[in-house]
Amino acid sequence: MRRRYLDAMALVQRFGKPDIFLTMTCNPHWEEITRELAEGQSPQDRPDLVARVFKAKLEDLKDLLFKKKFFGEVAAHVHVIEFQKRGLPHAHFLIILKSDYKITNSDQYDEIISAEIPDNDKYPILHDLVIKHMMHGPCGVLNINDPCMENGSCRYHYPRHFAETTQQGEDSYPIYRRRNDGRRVRIRGAVLDNRWVVPYNPYLLIRYNCHINIEVCSSIKAVKYLFKYIYKGHDRASIVIEAAEDDAVINEIREYRDARFISPPEAIWRIYSFNLSEMYPSVIQLQVHLPNMHLVHYKDSEKLEDVVCKGSSSRTMLTEYFRMNSIYSYARNFLYKEFPEFFVWNNSTKSWKRRKQRIQVGRLVAAHPAEGERYYLRILLNHVRGATSFEDLRTVDGFVFATFREAAERRGLIEADCSISDCLSEAATFAMPSAFRRLFATILVFCEVKNVRELWGKHFEAMADDFQQGSATDKESIEQMVLRDISDILYSMGKDISCFDLPEMLDGTELAGSNCREVIEEMSINIDPEHLDLYATLNCEQRLAFDEIMHHVLQKKSKVFFIDGPGGTGKTHLYKALLAKVCSMGLIAIATATSGIAASIMPGGRTAHSRFKIPVNIHDDSLCSFSKQSGTAELLRRASLIIWDEVAMTKRQAVEALDRSLQDITGVLSPFGGKVIVLGGDFTQVLPVVRRGIRAQITDATLKKSYLWRCIKQIKLWRNMRAQSDPWFSDFLLRIGDGTEESIGQDYVRLPDEIVVPYIDPKHSVSKLINDIFPSLGQNGISPSYISTRAILSTKNEYVDELNEKLIDRFPGEEQIYYSFDSAVDDPHNYYPPEFINSLTPNGLPPHVLRLKINCPVILLRNLDPFNGLCNGTRLIIRAFQENAILMQK
Structure with a gap:
């Protein structure tokens, strides 16, 4: 189960979060089943019919979703088949749509999902099907003994609240429109309204005449829950077999049994060899092993000497990946995990060849940090393109490191134990003492410093350099002046120096009271x-x-x-x-x-x-x-x-x-x-x-x-x-703001040709836009006034990232790459692998890979020091950078 879960997470990493979660349950009273029953038979007497008809319906649903593109063009999908305790099969689908078909707003939700009782006069068939298949309960105060009740409340959170419009919910799913329109139905002795309706798609409900629940996965928070849900496995029961004799010795471990019931429809499903799960595109596990530490398969009848001497015994996915990179320049464009999308692995010949048809997604086999060098090798493979050997992976800036860990640290892929101290040491080479003290205070506030006193003692000389050059020569007096300055800085950041393990201030050197300090500032x-x-x-x-x-x-x-x-x-x-x-x-x-x-x-x-x-x-x-x-x-x-x-x-x-x-x-x-x-x-x-x-x-x-x-x-x-020199543009903006400019529909206005870059093709048009906004970037990129007076705005973060990549490529100078250290909180089972977290770029956070060059502009994404103008949104220019420290100018 864990392997399939990680394979599915690889699809999310490659194509994005799931968009639709769909559950389809077999209806034993389908006409295709009932018309084939002999006299006196019931559906439970013909598990073969139940299994075959559900399989046929399932294939029709897959054809509708994936070939006829009912919800849009599908990039990837996963589905599993499970069997209820009463034996009926049901399917869970997770569907990832291509970027052009993503479901992003409430209007799109309402087009495909309804959570209301239809009008019986206008839609009598749909009305009957909703009452028959899509009403939850009754539970709660209407029926406290319903199976969904846990600790006095419904575990599925029914009845839901009324909502006039569809809204984005605080959890993984939207709050669907459930109007209080007065429609009521009586079900199992209770009167229910729209609050009890399970979300459905009207067309699919009529087409398949069964319980078919549709949900929009509106948040990345849904990923873990959904994948765990569809891969949770069958329901299981624990039983104990007790000895008949009273004086018999009971072996509790042996007599404890873990069992599950296999229903007749499931037995038939397996006899017919129907798939219990399916994933598209397929995911291939890529081997990760240290040099000469790969697995070799051989038959019992073979001699070990012959096995070792065979050329194929030394070839693995990883070693052949290195060989392909050394032979073909085209292959060096890809990471190891991207390789299966463009090359096919032939297991019989143990070699890669160019792919011609459908793609395959690669996933590196997991490695735990406790495995040491194999773990660091895996990190390097996830970030280094075109490596030609193990030694090449350990080579950084022309120097061959002895271990993969050292190479990963040098590349900034893992955080070194002394990275905070290294940052201060590097900053001391170019920062003035006052700026250095501000950096020290910023680190105290925003970084988790384990030993503040040790950091203080190691870098005190650099912080006190300007005071040592002055009239004060007593070390204790200099220390008090440094502490006083750091205290002021911390206070401007909303922190008190007493919160940190620093030397105490001497009597008579306290700052003004906290009630007055902000006034004085x-x-x-x-x-x-x-x-x-x-x-x-x-x-x-x-x-x-x-x-x-x-x-x-x-x-x-x-x-x-x-x-x-x-x-x-x-x-x-x-x-x-x-x-x-x-x-x-x-x-x-x-x-x-x-x-x-x-x-x-x-x-x-x-x-x-x-x-x-x-x-x-x-x-x-x-x-x-x-x-x-x-x-x-x-x-x-x-x-x-x-x-x-x-x-x-x-x-x-x-x-x-x-x-x-x-x-x-x-x-x-x-x-x-x-x-x-x-x-x-x-x-x-x-x-x-x-x-x-x-x-x-x-x-x-x-x-x-x-x-x-x-x-x-x-x-x-x-x-x-x-805009006094350009009154036409000023008037144009006012007309748009006032809504008097002629519009196309209600959402678009036609921009004058004078301010539009003609669209020819994406590559040419974007290039012309960059050239028009940043002319002669190579020559003018070192000018602060040139950089600070120009900007390209875009509607989506993904477009911004694409433009940033193109602009940083054109920017003059040497490039420095920084990586984030991402980890999931409260994830002991590693459901969120680091490479999956690295693929996410939540709002307000920089991308995992940050590429910088001298004189390029950056925007601050958090309030580091508001009192001194370092706020969220402040534009800065890179002046120098090292491995752990960056010098920036406003």
Whole structure:
């Protein structure tokens, strides 16, 4: 079972997660069965008929799904046959669709799946079939003795909740549409409604007249459960055979038996040699062995000397893979696991040859870390292309390492025991002491350092280098200054130095109290003198907004403003003028934004989630995660002005959480605790992201649907200052945002030819797009201004990855490759192999293989140091890199 499970996981690694889970159960009252029964016979008297008819139905279903492409073109599929305790066969299917046919939104769910009772007047046949085959229970309070009941509740979670629309659920499956439309049916003495309907496809239900459950696998979390489910094996029973004599010695181990019942239909199924499982494409297990440690098969009659002397005895899949790479340059393009897709293994001749027909997926035989060198050999085979020998695998940058482990460490494929210390040692060669201390603090916060004191002692000299050059010469004084600086850095990251095993601060060297420190930091933000002169550059719309907002700030009047303007109308320009004015008066102005990029362009800007401690999982009654006694609360109480940019793209629950929290800490019941709040954004641009949400859910998540909207004063900015030299493009954007531009259907607009790269073929068009956006990349790639003023946006992560691959190939300079160290938490049975986890790229995480070059741009994916502008979304440029450390510049 485990082997088949791992083979199926190899399909997921190659083609992506399953899209559809389908279960089909035999109906013993099919006409094809009942019409062949003799008088007085029942279906259970003819197991041969039951097995053969179900097999015929199954083949028809496979033809419909895979050849006629009922759900779309299928890339891979797995199905197994099981037998119920009453003997009836049923099939479980897992279907992986090709990328063009993926089921991604609720409208597509509703096209193929229904979870409602049909209208009896319009669809009488379907109505009867749903009542007959697709109603669960009754269970729960209606029938506490139902077999599905466990610990007082239904293990299948029936009855489900009513839902007006199909939504993405929190677990593996969507929440299907189950409207409270008043339809009721009486089944087994109970009245049931849509909450009891098992999801089905109307066409398949009518075609096959049996229980046929359809589910969309909407999350990668479903993979482990589904594969374990279809490969769980037959139901088994444990029995004990007791001795008849009272004084007999009972051998409990011998008399304990593990048994299962084989029903007549299953016996017939096996007699007819029908397949119990099927997988497409097939998966071949690839041998992984150390040099001269492979298995050799021979007959008892053969002499060992003759067996050893035979040439075929020394040939294996792995050694022949090496030989093919040394002979053919084409073969060097593939990893060992990719080889079976392009070459066929001939077991009789023990050789590979070019493949001409259907593909086959390769899977390397598993190896446990306790196996040592074989485990590290397997890691290298999963990452190194075109290896020609075992020695070639151990060769990195021209140096032949003695072991596979050393080669894997040198390539960055496994984490060395001293990688954190090595990172600091490498950073010491190019980082200034202040930057080095910041790196040390970042490692304490985000890495699991086992021995902090040892790391401190080893790298203290590099951290204290600038203090040693100053007036202080006493080591204890220097240590206190280093600790003080690291304490400040840790606090800016939201951590306290007491949480880490570092030397203690001496009396009299403590920092300001936690309630005051954030206030001091905010008031110490430097004001750009140029920003104080921005008022004179404001246009009439911006000036009116500035004057009204400042009037409320000076008069300490509570008011919430929303600066509404398309991109380029000068919202950020206005924010900078307000921040400079308020701060110059000795007051506190807090600048935040929804995204890190928007926050980084405002003085002292922080992301709203970082500054206000907004929970990641937000609900309608959530509060911000700071207490009344915290430094954040003290800062917000003293703030005279709070600016939140790009609020249109955040969920209304986040803004409402800030409103409730400010009322709580100030004791004022006015909106936002009586503060002057300036919100900004553009609802014609990006709206809140609701994962797999429909239009109604996305609209409901916007600020306009909040109870706060009625007390917000809108200030419109119309004049596009950024596009004054191109008014046509500005007007075009406004027409699209307002919905007045002529559209194709409801979802598309025609872009003018002047701003479109003509489509000829994918390769040529993408190449021209890159050339137009990044002209002369080879010559200009070293210029920061050239890199920072250009970007290509795309709709899907997979397109972004493809563009990144093409651009990094064109980028000048030497390439450095970094690998992630992925592992599954709470996976003792290794259901998620490392190579499978490596194939995933969840939202917010970089790919497993990260290719970098000097001067290439990167985007930060987490809030490392928000106080210093290192937020999620911050753009950085690579200046230098080593094996464990990267030098980047904003």
